[in-house]
Amino acid sequence: MSKTTDALPVAELEERAAELTRADGQTDRPRVRGALQDAYLRRIPNDEDWSFFFASSALTCDARYTTGTVSVNTQDSAATFSTDVTITAAMTGRKFKANDNADVYDFTRANDTGGTLSPVLSGDRNITSGAYTIFQPTYTLADDFDRFPRGGGLLLYQGGKPTVIPELLLQKYWEKYTASPGTPAYCRLSGVDTAGRQRVEVTPGPSTAINLVATYLRRPLPLRSTTSGTVTVDAGSTTATVHAGARLLEAGTGWYFRGDAFGTGADSEWYRVSTLNVATSALTLQLAFGVSGATSAGYTLSMAPDMPVKMHQAVLFGGVATVLADQNDPLWQAYDLRYREVIAEGKR
Numbered sequence: 001m002s003k004t005t006d007a008l009p010v011a012e013l014e015e016r017a018a019e020l021t022r023a024d025g026q027t028d029r030p031r032v033r034g035a036l037q038d039a040y041l042r043r044i045p046n047d048e049d050w051s052f053f054f055a056s057s058a059l060t061c062d063a064r065y066t067t068g069t070v071s072v073n074t075q076d077s078a079a080t081f082s083t084d085v086t087i088t089a090a091m092t093g094r095k096f097k098a099n100d101n102a103d104v105y106d107f108t109r110a111n112d113t114g115g116t117l118s119p120v121l122s123g124d125r126n127i128t129s130g131a132y133t134i135f136q137p138t139y140t141l142a143d144d145f146d147r148f149p150r151g152g153g154l155l156l157y158q159g160g161k162p163t164v165i166p167e168l169l170l171q172k173y174w175e176k177y178t179a180s181p182g183t184p185a186y187c188r189l190s191g192v193d194t195a196g197r198q199r200v201e202v203t204p205g206p207s208t209a210i211n212l213v214a215t216y217l218r219r220p221l222p223l224r225s226t227t228s229g230t231v232t233v234d235a236g237s238t239t240a241t242v243h244a245g246a247r248l249l250e251a252g253t254g255w256y257f258r259g260d261a262f263g264t265g266a267d268s269e270w271y272r273v274s275t276l277n278v279a280t281s282a283l284t285l286q287l288a289f290g291v292s293g294a295t296s297a298g299y300t301l302s303m304a305p306d307m308p309v310k311m312h313q314a315v316l317f318g319g320v321a322t323v324l325a326d327q328n329d330p331l332w333q334a335y336d337l338r339y340r341e342v343i344a345e346g347k348r
Contacts, residue, residue: 002268004287008312009256009302010036010223015265017316020335021323032323037222039318039339040305045217047343049149052307055218057142059154061206064135064181065091070098072127077120081113082129091115091134095205097179099131104179107134135181137205138190139212141198146219153215154187154200162213165202173203181207225302226250233259235293240283243296248278251301257283260298262290273301314342 002012017023017032045053068082079096081087087109096107096117105117121127148154152164165187168176173188182204190201200214229246233239240257242248256270263269275284283301305312317339324332 002266002270003263004269004271004290005256006309007256007270007272007304008309008316009225009258009268009270009300009304011225011227011258011300011302012265012268012270013223013312013316013319014225017319017323019265020320021327021329023323031326032319035322035326036315036319038322040223040315041220043318044307044311044314044343045146045220048347049217050307050346052311053146053217053220054149054215055142055144056213056215057145059139059141059200059212059214061139061184061202061210061212062090062094062136063209064133064205064207066131066133069129070127070132071129072098072117072121074123074126075120077117078110079107079115079117081115083113085113087112087115093138094134094136097133097135097181098127099133100125100127102179133181135205135207137181137203138199138201140193141200141214141216142218143195143197144218145198145214146217148189148214148216154202155213155215156184156210157213165212173201176203178204181205183207184210184212220306221303223303223305224250225300227260227298227300230296231259231299232295232297233289233293235291236288237293238285238288240285240289240299242281242283242299246281248276248281248283248301251276252303254303256302256304257285258300258302259289259294260300261294262292270302308346311342311346314339314346317342 013036014033023032068085070079070081072079092109094107096105103122108116110116148167152166154165155162156165165184168186168188176186184202187200187202190199192198226247230243232241253276255273257273258268258270269290272286273283274286305315317335321332321335
């Protein structure tokens with residue numbers, strides 16, 4: 001643990017893990033760095049539904065559209081609607097269901113009164129001026145969505161009380177699937193959109209415009225640090241000024257600052273950054289810098305794991321155990337045990 005904070009920024013985690021695994025050479029550092037990232041981004045989040053990773057967002061569901069009638073020939077994809085229908089661009093990507101046909105089709109807008117079905121209309125009967133519905137069962141979740149908590153996280157409020165919409169595996173989802181819109185009762189994760197954001201599908205698709213609450217575990221950002229350029233900071237000052245070559249755009253408020261000459265690894269002296277001004281190349285530190293200043297000196301700006309500080313050692317021990325196991329070092333079991341001890345304490 002550093003001399004000024006109980007937080008463990010990633011630069012210190014990497015240095016200490018490299019020392020513990022005897023991976024001090026620069027060729028070994030990527031392996032150490034990768035093991036720490038795996039512990040933070042995958043192993044720890046999958047061990048528990050951690051409260052510090054919980055987040056929520058609202059999904060605004062679209063009402064079904066049933067105005068007018070539709071005509072479609074069998075084995076054809078062109079759908080022609082009556083003149084009182086207005087097909088909007090937003091309807092592209094929704095589902096189409098005709099009352100006289102059992103199947104559900106993907107729908108694409110062609111014009112104000114026309115659209116295209118995929119696949120073509122099944123069966124041996126044309127639909128002539130038949131009733132239909134266009135509905136949207138699939139919605140995009142938050143950018144940082146990782147997974148729903150165990151037991152479900154998609155909620156529908158009914159009578160002022162949240163009701164869980166259970167998440168099902170694909171086969172079970174199809175067993176419960178309902179072709180006609182109604183009140184959502186089940187859900188499944190359904191691929192990603194063009195921006196890589198997770199999507200969720202509900203069945204039945206919503207028949208009315210409702211809001212669903214998505215309570216989920218967010219995906220933590222990868223741990224990063226930067227050492228580019230140099231810094232000048234006076235003893236007792238809360239302002240540090242970085243010089244040419246610094247890449248402050250890589251950093252952010254809440255990161256940790258260290259003058260490398262005053263110690264690395266467990267001897268680090270970290271100062272939390274309360275504000276960061278890219279225009280003036282200045283950092284405002286939460287606490288005054290130590291007893292000695294530095295001029296044009298090497299420094300490190302580093303993220304710390306976004307979790308309670310008592311959990312930071314789990315990242316260290318989990319990464320060390322992975323590297324040692326890869327080296328066939330029996331000490332990996334001791335560090336894996338220490339990892340599990342931190343996790344057990346975190347659960348309590």
